[in-house]
Structure formats: C-alpha cells, structure tokens
Amino acid sequence: MFIDGRTIPDGAIIETDLAIIGAGAAGISIARALADTGIDIALIESGGFEFDPATQDLAEGASTGVPYPLDTSRLRYFGGSTNHWGGWCRPLNAPDFEKRDWVPWSGWPISRADLDPFYVRAAVVCELGASSFDDPAPWSSRSGNRPLPLEGGEVETRYFLFSPPTRFGTRYRKDIETAPHVRTYLHSNVIDIATDDQAAEVQSLAIRTLDGKGYEIRPKRCVLATGGIENARLLLASNQTIPAGLGNGHGVVGRFFMEHIHVPGQIAFVALSDSQMFSPYYQDHERIGTGWVRGVFMMSDDYLRRKKRLGSNMAIYSDHAPTIDPAKAAQDPGLAVEPAVAGMIRQTTSNAPAGATPMIYGISCATEQAPDPASRITLSRETDALGMPRAELHWTMSALDRRSLAGNIRAVARAFGLWGEGRVRIVFDQGEDWADEEVGWGNHHMGTTRMSDDPRFGVVDADCRVHGVSNLYVAGSSVFTTGGAVNPTLTRVALALRLADHLKAGN
Numbered sequence: 001m002f003i004d005g006r007t008i009p010d011g012a013i014i015e016t017d018l019a020i021i022g023a024g025a026a027g028i029s030i031a032r033a034l035a036d037t038g039i040d041i042a043l044i045e046s047g048g049f050e051f052d053p054a055t056q057d058l059a060e061g062a063s064t065g066v067p068y069p070l071d072t073s074r075l076r077y078f079g080g081s082t083n084h085w086g087g088w089c090r091p092l093n094a095p096d097f098e099k100r101d102w103v104p105w106s107g108w109p110i111s112r113a114d115l116d117p118f119y120v121r122a123a124v125v126c127e128l129g130a131s132s133f134d135d136p137a138p139w140s141s142r143s144g145n146r147p148l149p150l151e152g153g154e155v156e157t158r159y160f161l162f163s164p165p166t167r168f169g170t171r172y173r174k175d176i177e178t179a180p181h182v183r184t185y186l187h188s189n190v191i192d193i194a195t196d197d198q199a200a201e202v203q204s205l206a207i208r209t210l211d212g213k214g215y216e217i218r219p220k221r222c223v224l225a226t227g228g229i230e231n232a233r234l235l236l237a238s239n240q241t242i243p244a245g246l247g248n249g250h251g252v253v254g255r256f257f258m259e260h261i262h263v264p265g266q267i268a269f270v271a272l273s274d275s276q277m278f279s280p281y282y283q284d285h286e287r288i289g290t291g292w293v294r295g296v297f298m299m300s301d302d303y304l305r306r307k308k309r310l311g312s313n314m315a316i317y318s319d320h321a322p323t324i325d326p327a328k329a330a331q332d333p334g335l336a337v338e339p340a341v342a343g344m345i346r347q348t349t350s351n352a353p354a355g356a357t358p359m360i361y362g363i364s365c366a367t368e369q370a371p372d373p374a375s376r377i378t379l380s381r382e383t384d385a386l387g388m389p390r391a392e393l394h395w396t397m398s399a400l401d402r403r404s405l406a407g408n409i410r411a412v413a414r415a416f417g418l419w420g421e422g423r424v425r426i427v428f429d430q431g432e433d434w435a436d437e438e439v440g441w442g443n444h445h446m447g448t449t450r451m452s453d454d455p456r457f458g459v460v461d462a463d464c465r466v467h468g469v470s471n472l473y474v475a476g477s478s479v480f481t482t483g484g485a486v487n488p489t490l491t492r493v494a495l496a497l498r499l500a501d502h503l504k505a506g507n
C-alpha cells in the first residue's frame with residue numbers, strides 16, 4: 001500500500017515492526033525480501049513517483065576538497081538513484097575484502113565467500129540474466145568471441161554483466177504496492193532518529209513533509225537506506241542525545257568517503273592491427289545467452305600485491321569516443337587527433353596484415369580509492385527547507401590513488417606491447433600532478449558508515465548493525481570498508497539481501 005505522507009494528520013504516531021528509511025536499490029530490495037514474512041514494514045521515502053525539484057533540493061550540499069556535485073550524483077524519489085543508473089554490475093573481487101598491508105584501513109570483517117550466495121540472488125534482483133562473472137567459457141562459446149591473449153600476467157580480462165538497467169521504483173512498484181505487510185510512506189522525510197537516554201536503542205523517527213506537516217513512526221527495528229551521503233548525514237543530524245550524532249561515539253560517522261576516480265574522457269588510445277581481434281564484448285555490451293556482457297581490463301591480483309597498488313577497471317569506449325578508422329583519419333584532417341596518436345595511426349595502418357581493418361579505440365578508467373578518514377561528510381551550517389543541516393563533503397585523493405591510476409594504465413600499455421598485436425598510447429599525462437578540478441567520479445558514494453568489528457574503526461558490525469545501537473542497521477554502500485574498482489550496486493543489493501535474511505531470522 002502506498003500512502004502520501006502529506007495526508008497523515010499532523011502529530012500522528014504510527015507503530016511498526018520494521019522501518020526502512022529510503023526506497024532506493026537497498027531499501028526496496030530489503031522490503032521485497034521480507035514481504036512474505038509477516039513482519040510489519042514501514043518503507044519511508046522522501047519523494048513520490050516522479051522527480052520533483054523541491055524534493056531533489058534536499059540533496060543539495062556543499063563540496064570542499066576535490067569538487068563534487070552532491071545533488072546531481074543521486075536522485076531523491078521512489079527508486080532512488082536507480083532511476084538513472086547505467087546498470088554496470090560486477091561483484092568485488094575476493095582480495096578486495098582482505099587486509100592489504102599497503103592499503104591503510106583495508107580489511108572487511110566479512111569475506112567474498114560470505115557474500116557469494118547473495119551475489120547470485122542480487123543478480124536476479126538486478127535482472128542480469130546470469131550470475132557467473134569470471135568464467136570466460138560462456139562468453140567465449142560464440143564463434144569469434146575470445147579474451148585477448150595479453151601477456152605479462154599484470155592485466156586480465158574480467159567481465160561485467162548488465163542490468164537492463166532495472167529501475168527499482170518502476171520494476172518493483174507493484175510488488176511493493178501489493179505486499180500485504182508493507183506500507184510505503186511517500187513524500188515523507190526522516191529528519192531525526194530519536195533514541196533512549198543512552199542512545200542505545202532507536203525509539204522513534206521524526207518525519208516532515210515539504211508542506212510543513214510532521215508525524216512520527218515508532219519502529220521496533222530500523223534500517224537506514226538513504227544512500228551513501230544521506231546515511232551519514234542523518235546519523236550526524238540525529239544528535240539530540242549525543243551531540244556528535246548517533247552511532248558516532250568514536251567520530252567515524254561520515255569519514256572514509258570513497259569514490260571511483262575517473263579520468264574524464266580517454267586515459268589512452270589502443271590501436272589494433274586488426275579490429276577482428278577485439279571480441280565485440282570489449283567494444284560495447286553484447287547479448288550472449290541470457291545476459292549482456294562486457295569485457296574490461298583489470299589488474300591481476302598478483303600485480304596489485306607486487307606493485308602495492310589499488311585496482312582499476314578499464315573499458316574500451318567505442319560508444320562514447322567513436323572509434324577512429326585509421327585509413328580515414330590519415331586522409332581527413334577533420335579526424336586529426338593529437339600528433340602522437342596520429343603517428344600511431346600511421347604505424348598501425350602500415351603494419352596491418354592484408355585484408356585486416358586496423359582500428360583505434362579510446363580507453364576509459366575507473367580506479368579504487370584508499371580509505372582516508374579526512375575524506376568525509378560533515379554537517380554544513382546551511383539548512384534545507386526542512387531545517388535539517390545540509391551535507392558538506394570534503395573529498396580527498398591520496399598519493400596512492402594517483403600512483404595506482406598512473407601505474408595501472410602503464411601496465412595495460414605493457415601488456416599490449418608484449419602481446420605485439422596492438423599498441424597503447426597514454427594521453428593522460430598529469431600523473432601525480434593531476435589538478436583536483438580535473439578529477440572525474442562515478443556517482444558511487446561509499447565508506448561513510450564503514451563496516452568493522454572494532455567500533456573505533458567502523459560504524460557498523462559485520463551484520464550491518466550500528467555499533468552500540470541494538471536495533472539500528474545500515475544498508476547501502478556507505479557500509480563498504482573499501483570500494484574495489486567496480487561499480488557498487490550489485491554488492492549493495494547483495495548486502496541488503498544478506499541483511500534481510502538476518503532480520504528475518506529475528507535478530
């Protein structure tokens with residue numbers, strides 16, 4: 001059942017077994033997973049079914065440090081940011097969960113094996129059509145499809161699967177509407193999580209609507225699923241009992257904000273003497289069997305360990321950066337690229353075997369960030385239309401982040417060079433002097449309520465329960481201890497389904 005929060009009488013008090021704050025990928029996944037358990041659920045969503053500028057304005061905030069757009073990197077209505085996500089899905093690799101001695105603050109309290117069964121279920125929720133990622137056999141069975149035989153052991157082809165992309169708000173609206181024990185409160189903003197005197201148990205949620213009304217939901221248990229920035233903001237703003245904010249006894253809430261750093265445009269070009277060598281799944285996502293698949297270049301686990309680097313994933317961009325036909329580029333000054341690339345085009349053309357079509361492609365790159373406590377969400381002095389302090393993000397980029405990105409693209413160039421059939425020209429030459437204003441991002445908000453067994457270093461425990469608060473849980477990529485080098489939503493949904501199982505078991 002959907003209820004417009006603006007129709008609820010001012011001052012009303014509603015009781016429920018479980019409140020889920022936020023109806024995005026995480027919140028909707030949990031509500032669906034618990035829909036047939038008999039648990040009475042209140043799903044509380046800030047927006048309605050459509051984009052609304054006044055509601056979206058609640059996501060506006062300030063950015064210091066590396067510039068970052070707080071409002072355009074998420075959406076505030078039913079379905080959340082999946083209303084405009086791209087659908088790239090891949091699990092984190094097993095070493096991403098481990099303590100890496102060269103990555104400060106690394107090491108999740110859970111392993112990839114703990115999440116494996118939930119990744120399989122998350123793949124169904126995200127409608128991937130398959131759930132096996134690293135076995136190339138299914139993707140290579142089609143004639144002509146095979147991973148590039150890159151050499152040197154530093155770079156490997158890994159695979160993404162694609163969601164249609166599933167718009168959670170549209171795709172699962174009926175499920176949520178008809179679930180007998182789920183009531184969804186729209187146009188309802190939680191502005192405070194109130195607790196007992198010790199801040200050890202959530203007692204009620206203060207809710208405001210943009211037309212100035214207020215009501216209260218009193219849950220037995222509560223899941224915070226408002227996205228990687230808002231989860232921290234709401235905990236920090238829930239400061240009536242403890243001035244530093246709820247769950248913030250050790251000052252960790254909001255810290256360790258991570259993104260996937262991007263180089264805007266191409267980081268490099270790759271020239272192949274024969275375009276046929278590139279399986280179609282490198283150039284765009286390709287329908288293979290029941291799934292859409294895309295091959296990307298990622299660093300091998302051994303390379304990352306040896307070189308003490310963070311991971312990257314690099315995709316061939318023939319859709320964003322039209323591929324250049326070297327034969328035409330050589331004759332047409334309109335297609336001229338910078339001299340170094342033009343030289344590569346000439347060389348590739350002259351080396352091409354008879355009958356082959358040489359081709360040049362752009363390479364994009366997304367790189368993991370090392371957790372940094374100084375990279376953080378705090379509360380701004382400015383308030384929003386509901387009187388809640390806006391979020392302020394101070395995003396940082398470390399020397400290890402920069403070194404990793406610059407080193408990883410060189411590794412890709414080496415791998416092509418050793419193979420001998422292709423050449424890579426690196427066009428990103430800022431290296432460690434990369435100006436903050438030129439850094440790109442992936443709209444992935446991670447780490448601000450990170451998971452750790454030790455409350456001094458994390459906000460939630462391995463069950464996603466807030467340390468010290470018996471009935472409060474967090475869902476979403478704010479719980480990521482480290483972010484890996486792949487898009488986060490599949491892992492976020494897997495963690496949400498794992499949390500749903502935990503709640504179902506009565507914990």
Ligand SMILES: Cc1cc2nc3c(=O)[nH]c(=O)nc-3n(C[C@H](O)[C@H](O)[C@H](O)COP(=O)(O)OP(=O)(O)OC[C@H]3O[C@@H](n4cnc5c(N)ncnc54)[C@H](O)[C@@H]3O)c2cc1C
Pocket residue numbers: 021022023024025026027044045046047072073074075076077078079080081082084085086087088089188189190191225226227228230234442443444445475476477487488489490492
């Ligand atoms: C342009 C773009 C492209 C992307 N592409 C990809 C991709 O290809 N692959 C990938 O893995 N990820 C991608 N992402 C990221 C992905 O969309 C998000 O990571 C994911 O949707 C986050 O899920 P969530 O449930 O944690 O948060 P959200 O989807 O942001 O949902 C949070 C919900 O909580 C509500 N809310 C917030 N505050 C309150 C409050 N105080 N009270 C009540 N409700 C509240 C919001 O209205 C929202 O509906 C992309 C993001 C963007 C912006």
